[in-house]
Each structure stands twice: as C-alpha cells, then as structure tokens.
Amino acid sequence: MSYERHFEYPLSASSRLTGSLALGDLETGQRCYREGRLSVDGGRSLPISLTHSPATERLMYGGEVECIEHLRTSLREMGVELPGSGGRWLPGPLLLGSERTRVTQAGVLDCMRSPAFEEALANRQEGEVVVLPVLREGMKYGLQEAVCDVLGAHCDEVVVDAHHVPDESVPYLGRRMELSVFKDADLTLAQREKVKVAILGDSVASGTVIIGLIEVIKQRFPNVERIELVAPLAAVYGLARIAAFGNEAVPLRAHVFESLLNALPPEYYFSPFFPEEEMHMAKRAYSNYRDWWGVDKAGKPIAETACAGYGWSEAFFNPRKQIAMIDEQLRERHGMGLAEVLGRY
Numbered sequence: 001m002s003y004e005r006h007f008e009y010p011l012s013a014s015s016r017l018t019g020s021l022a023l024g025d026l027e028t029g030q031r032c033y034r035e036g037r038l039s040v041d042g043g044r045s046l047p048i049s050l051t052h053s054p055a056t057e058r059l060m061y062g063g064e065v066e067c068i069e070h071l072r073t074s075l076r077e078m079g080v081e082l083p084g085s086g087g088r089w090l091p092g093p094l095l096l097g098s099e100r101t102r103v104t105q106a107g108v109l110d111c112m113r114s115p116a117f118e119e120a121l122a123n124r125q126e127g128e129v130v131v132l133p134v135l136r137e138g139m140k141y142g143l144q145e146a147v148c149d150v151l152g153a154h155c156d157e158v159v160v161d162a163h164h165v166p167d168e169s170v171p172y173l174g175r176r177m178e179l180s181v182f183k184d185a186d187l188t189l190a191q192r193e194k195v196k197v198a199i200l201g202d203s204v205a206s207g208t209v210i211i212g213l214i215e216v217i218k219q220r221f222p223n224v225e226r227i228e229l230v231a232p233l234a235a236v237y238g239l240a241r242i243a244a245f246g247n248e249a250v251p252l253r254a255h256v257f258e259s260l261l262n263a264l265p266p267e268y269y270f271s272p273f274f275p276e277e278e279m280h281m282a283k284r285a286y287s288n289y290r291d292w293w294g295v296d297k298a299g300k301p302i303a304e305t306a307c308a309g310y311g312w313s314e315a316f317f318n319p320r321k322q323i324a325m326i327d328e329q330l331r332e333r334h335g336m337g338l339a340e341v342l343g344r345y
Contacts, residue, residue, distance in 0.1 A: 003278040009237055009268060017240055019043075021260065023050070026281060030054065033114045034281055038239050046243040047253040048260070049116035052281040055106035056257040059232060060308060061285035062091040062292065067099045074319045080327065080339045088345075091292055092308065093326060096319035104316075105142035108201075108230060111255045112150045120197055120228050120253070126153045128196040130221065134209065135161040135181070137313040138201035141230060147199065156191070159183040164208035177212020184220055195221040197228065203312055204231045204254070205269050207238030207245075214247045227252040233309045235271045237263035258282060261308055270307050270329075294344065296334035302341070305333050 002025050009017045019040040026034055031053040039045040057063070065071055065088060072082045074096070095103060111117065121129065129151065131143035144157045161181035170176050184192065198217050204210060210229065217224060227250055234256045246252060259280045261271040273279070273286065280286040293302035307329065314321045327338040 003276075005274075005276070005279075007236055007240060009240065009263075017244055019240055019243070021236060023048075023279070027052075031110050031113070032281070033116070035116065038236065038243055040240055040243045043244050044248055046239055047116075048239070049111075049114050049253065049255045050258060050260075050281060051107065051111040051114060051255065052258055053107060053110035055103050055110055056232075057282050057285045058092070058103050059095060059100070059107055060092050060258040061282065061289040062089055062095075064088065065090050065095065065099070067097070071096060071319075074323060075338075075342075078320060078323050078327065080323065080337070080342065082342055083345060089288070089292070091289055091306075093306065093315065093322070096315055096322055100316055101140045104140055104232060105145070107232060107257055108141045108143065109146045109149060111230060111257070112146045114255065116253060117150065117228065117255065120226060121147075121151050124151065124153075124197060126155070127191060127194045129153075129155040129199065130158055130195045130197075131155055131199045132158045132160050132201065132213070132217070134200065134202035134213070135159065136317055137203055140316045141201045141232070143199055143201045143230065156187060156195075158187075160213065162209050162213060164206065164212075175206065175208045177209050179212065179216060182216060182220065192221050193223050196223065196225045198224050198226075199228045199230060201230045203309060204229075204234040204238035204242070205263070205271055205309075205312070206235075207241035210238070210242050211246050214242075214250055214252065218247060218250050224250060226250065229254045231255065232257040233261060233271065233312070235261040235263045235268075237268050237271075259286070264305065270305075271309060272305050272307055273303065275301070275304050293341065296336055298335075300334065302330070302334055306330075 004022045006020045011017050021038045023036040034050040036048040037045050075082050133139045147155045162179045164175045165178045167176040262274045264270045277283050290303040331337050
C-alpha cells in the first residue's frame with residue numbers, strides 16, 4: 001500500500017516550509033525495502049529508501065535485551081529498578097551501549113544491501129567510494145565494514161566532527177554547521193578527485209549539519225557524483241530542510257531504518273514516531289512499541305511523544321545519561337518517571 005502525507009513547518013514568523021512525503025508500496029519479508037520521495041513545494045525532491053530487517057526493527061521499536069544485567073545495573077544507579085529477571089522485551093530507546101552498536105551495524109549492513117544502494121555502488125572501483133562517519137553517532141555505524149562486505153573492496157574513511165550552532169544571520173535556518181574535524185589529510189589531491197560516491201553517516205533531526213556537510217564534501221571531492229546518507233533515525237522536518245536548503249549540485253538520497261520520524265514543536269528537535277500505521281513497515285512491531293509505553297494518567301499515549309532516539313549519540317556512548325534523559329522527558333511531558341512505566345511490567 002502506498003501512502004502520502006503533507007507537511008508544514010515554520011521557518012520564520014512570516015514563512016513556512018511545505019511539501020509532501022510519498023511512500024511506495026510495502027514489500028514483505030524478513031529483509032525488505034520501501035522507496036519514497038520527499039518533495040518541497042517550489043523546490044527539489046529527496047529520494048528516500050527505508051529498510052526493514054530484524055536488526056532495524058530491534059533498534060527502532062524493540063526486542064529482547066541480551067545485556068539485561070548491565071542494563072539493570074545502569075538503571076539501579078539512576079534510582080530505577082527493573083522488575084523481574086532474565087531476558088525481556090524492551091523498546092528501542094533502552095537498547096544501549098555496545099549492544100546498540102552491534103544491532104545498528106547489522107541494520108546498516110542490511111540497508112546497504114538495498115536495491116537503491118546496489119545501484120549507487122554498481123561498477124564502482126576501489127578509490128571511487130569514501131565513507132564519512134559524523135562524530136559521535138556515525139562512528140558506531142560500521143560504514144567502512146559494510147561497504148567492504150557489499151562492494152568486496154576497501155574504501156577510505158574520513159572522520160568528520162561537525163555540529164550545529166545558533167547563527168541568526170543564516171536566513172530561515174537560524175543555525176549553521178560548525179566543522180571541527182574533516183580528517184582527509186591522508187588523501188592526495190588525485191585520490192580526492194577520484195571519489196564519485198560519498199557515504200555520509202549521521203542521523204537527522206534538524207538537518208543543519210548535513211546541509212553544511214554537503215558543501216564541504218563538494219569542495220573536498222570535486223568530482224563526487226552523489227551522496228548516500230545513512231541515517232538510521234531521520235525526521236521529516238530535517239529531511240525537508242535538507243531538500244529545501246542543501247546544495248542541489250550533488251544528488252543526495254537518504255537511507256533510513258523502518259520509518260521517518262515526527263518533530264514536535266516548538267523546537268522541532270524532539271522526534272517521536274508518527275502514529276499513523278501507514279508510516280511503518282513493521283506495523284506489528286510499532287503496535288507492540290505503543291502498547292509497551294501505554295498511556296499516562298491523563299490517558300495520553302506516551303509513544304506519541306517518546307523520542308525514538310532521545311539522546312541520539314548518548315544511547316551509544318553514555319547509557320546512564322540516556323536513561324536520565326528518558327526519565328526527565330517522561331516527567332516533563334507525562335508527569336511520570338521511567339520507574340513508573342517499568343513498574344507496569
């Protein structure tokens with residue numbers, strides 16, 4: 001079943017960013033893909049490839065936690081007790097640390113086996129593909145290893161440290177990308193000129209970092225023909241901004257796990273799932289996710305505000321901070337802490 005939805009986001013007091021998202025028919029199978037396109041009114045469109053697999057489902061929605069005792073210890077240190085014993089089903093935001101890294105890397109490998117990626121990498125020679133993991137989260141994706149598995153060849157890796165900072169001088173965006181590290185000093189000019197495909201790894205909330213990096217990639221790799229963005233978590237809001245303000249000279253396609261995310265006002269950074277089941281490749285998994293979070297004391301579904309990524313990179317690097325962030329947001333938005341949600345089970 002295909003699906004289309006419209007979006008509208010504020011850019012300033014007097015202007016709006018509007019457009020539509022069209023998703024193709026759903027495939028079925030243990031590993032399958034869904035193509036889509038995000039179009040900005042009066043601007044360009046952005047092709048999207050969604051991946052479903054056991055790994056992507058585990059990361060985005062939930063599943064059995066293997067390192068349950070490590071999680072139990074981390075929760076206890078935060079004053080939260082995990083009832084019961086042994087393995088148990090928990091939502092994706094509580095997949096933490098090294099276990100999250102293993103699952104994410106398996107999902108990225110599944111993503112790179114998609115028809116869209118096969119097309120991008122077809123007949124590419126060694127030296128024509130470069131991967132660019134963006135610190136911190138992108139370093140956990142295993143991009144270089146996945147390319148080796150899929151392409152059967154080595155590729156160069158350029159580590160990038162970039163983040164967004166406020167800048168009111170930037171029209172509409174109000175923020176700009178600040179680049180601290182672009183680790184391509186090991187590549188000669190001839191090697192940089194040989195690159196045809198850049199695989200960029202970072203999740204997307206506002207899209208500001210990606211907009212800035214498109215410019216840098218075009219400058220550093222003057223013959224690049226396309227950018228493949230691997231973004232396990234990606235909000236429609238951020239992708240719409242990339243489509244509206246990214247450099248059109250370099251075609252970009254986004255590869256996302258399972259489903260695109262919503263973005264809640266007023267800051268449009270907090271990113272839960274859309275509630276419509278048509279947005280989800282794994283409808284049963286999303287239903288389980290919603291059921292697990294349940295409703296708050298006012299009867300409001302928690303899943304509609306529970307950020308799919310919460311701390312984004314903290315989930316990989318600092319599990320205790322991730323837990324504290326989930327607890328803080330639950331208290332702020334629903335008047336109940338993580339301990340109370342877990343206590344239901």
